[in-house]
Amino acid sequence: MRSSVKTQRNWTLLFVYIILGLFSITTLIPFLWMFLTSFKSLQEVDKPGILPHQWHKENYGEVFKQIPFSQYYLNSFLVAAWVTFLTVVTSAMSAFAFARMTWKGRDQVFLMYLATMMVPGVVTMIPNYAIIVRLHLLDSYTGLIVPASFSAFGTFLLRQFMISIPKALDEAAYLDGASPWRTFWDVIMPIAKPGLAALGILTFLGNYGSFYWPLILIKSDSLRTLPIGMLNFDGNYGRQTNLIMAAGMMSLIPPLLLFLIGQKQLLKGIQMGAVKG
Amino acid sequence: MKRRLTRLAPLPFLLPNLVGFMVFTAGPVVFSLASSFTNWNLQRPGQTSLIGTQNFTEIWGDPKFWLSFINTVYLMLGIPASIAFSLWLAILLNRKMKGNETLKALLFLPSVTSGVAIMILWKNLYNPDFGPINAAIEGFFHSVGFGNIHGPQWLSSTQNPLSLDVEKVGLAPKQFGVGARDALNLLGIWAAIGGSNMLLYLAGLANVPEDLIEAAQVDGAGKWACFRKITWPQLAPTTFFIVVMSIIGGLQGGFETARVMTNGGPSGTTTTIAYYIYNKAFEAYQIGYASAVSWLLFAIILVFTIFNWKFGQTEGTV
DSSP: OOEEEHHHHHHHHHHHHHHHHHHHHHHHHHHHHHHHHHHSOOOHTTTSOOSSOOOOOOHHHHHHHHHHHHHHHHHHHHHHHHHHHHHHHHHHHHHHHHHHHTTTHHHHHHHHHHHHHHSSSHHHHHHHHHHHHTTTTTTTTHHHHHGGGGHHHHHHHHHHHHHSTTHHHHHHHTTTTOOHHHHIIIIIIIHHHHHHHHHHHHHHHHHHHHHHHHHHHHHHHGGGOOOHHHHHHHHHOOOOOOHHHHHHHHHHHHHHHHHHHHHHHHHHHHHHHHHOO | OHHHHHTTTTHHHHHHHHHHHIIEEEEEHHHHHHHHOOOOOOTTTTTTOBBBBBHHHHHHOOOOHHHHHHHHTOOOOOOOOHHHHHHHHHHHHHSSTHHHHHHHHHHHHHHSSSHHHHHHHHHTTTOOOTOOOOOOHHHHHHHHOTTTTTOOOGGOOOOOOOOOSSSSSBBBBBGBBBBBBHHHHHHHHHTTSSSSHHHHHHHHHHHHHHHHHHHHHHHOOOHHIIIIIIIIHHHHHHHHHHHHHHHHHHHHHHHHHEEEEEIITTTTTOOOOOHHHHHHIIIIHHHHHHHHHHHHHHHHHHHHHHHHHHHHHHTTOO
């Protein structure tokens, strides 16, 4: 009896592994094709055959010769890093005001934050574009960074995190004569670290892949971020599938590294964002 | 003195975010609503005036808008499949087994990698003449003796299994087949199944009380019965959240794929509402009209969300 339950369990597990294996393979095949194609010669790309006849490592160097790829890399990195830093700082501060302080109109203001999260991005995109034109920030780093740095979502996420911290901690700090700033820095921020990390990773990944805003804002080649640079490379440099795949592979490295390092926090953050409170 | 200090204490914490929020979010929302009642056009500066609801009546009679609406809904047809797959994967992963974390990371890959690179990749995968997808399809048919069967034209085809017509709202039998919109739906499913929906379901499954399922199994309930009677109802809040977010995302979606992979074509079949707004605002510079469409989109999203809310409530789950 006991052993039959066990064998049944083993069969179930085998079935589970097979199905999960099939899904994983389906997920991986496009990436694998991208990897292999990035090492092929252009003539070879269109021919049947899976492995490159000869591994053309020079494809990767060729990308840098044809387009200012390192500049795109730098731009993407710089913009995403600034947006992440500003978003985390301003969201943490406002989340503190919403979660750990009582003031008149607090809940009404918070409700307004929540309400705007439902508004489609395109609604605010058009006036934001008009504002940036007015401020003469079209085609500039500032124009790329500043409008993306104040997040209602970030405030919401961190508020949810901070509100679960026991109130007794602030009260103890208050009795010790700590100012709100001290409480913020020395009591709440250390506890909120996992939340900050989650928001940081989500923001970085989101902004690194950001497409719409840079697309309408950036006109000069030297300010292009990776997605815009790749779009341009794909559209205006003829069909060079092997090179565009090499560029694609390189553009995937930073998010992959970040994911490997911060996997735990990222997954937590996504699950946390869904908890309404 | 002390009291005054505490009353102003929240301000410095709140201000940086609140100012940015007002300037780049709340203000623009109001501003955009106002401009939807104007004929603002960036190519005719200084000639902007209020025109009442004229934009909205114009949209009502604009066939391009209605076609983009149909395209948007069509591109959401993959959502149920992708949610079902996410749930299945989560159930499979929700057990003690070796390699659990690695599999999760693998399946999550499409969600971390940036959109444009992936879309350019898929554009090549779908290439009807050189791409590996048709090579695989044609290779398969060749090996079973149907050497003259060709794969679909994918991104350059207006065909669809529903036989929807292209230039006007209606049906046309010659449109029967597989085309660009189906290609984008498949891509959407591939990209989404191992993503945040799967993670949310995993979090939801962790909260399903195990003793409840064990008790049911002792009573002789089969796996499917356990799922239907216990797991599925317990997951209802998660499902509700995922459905609402997917619909909101779907209604706003399709911009990137359209811009990177198809330019909204062929014959406008992949032009979603979001891409239509982009064309109107940033290609034709009709800011007033584009604002009106974007508010209409917002209204559609609100209606869907409220509908979901009501529907979710009657299920007795929220």
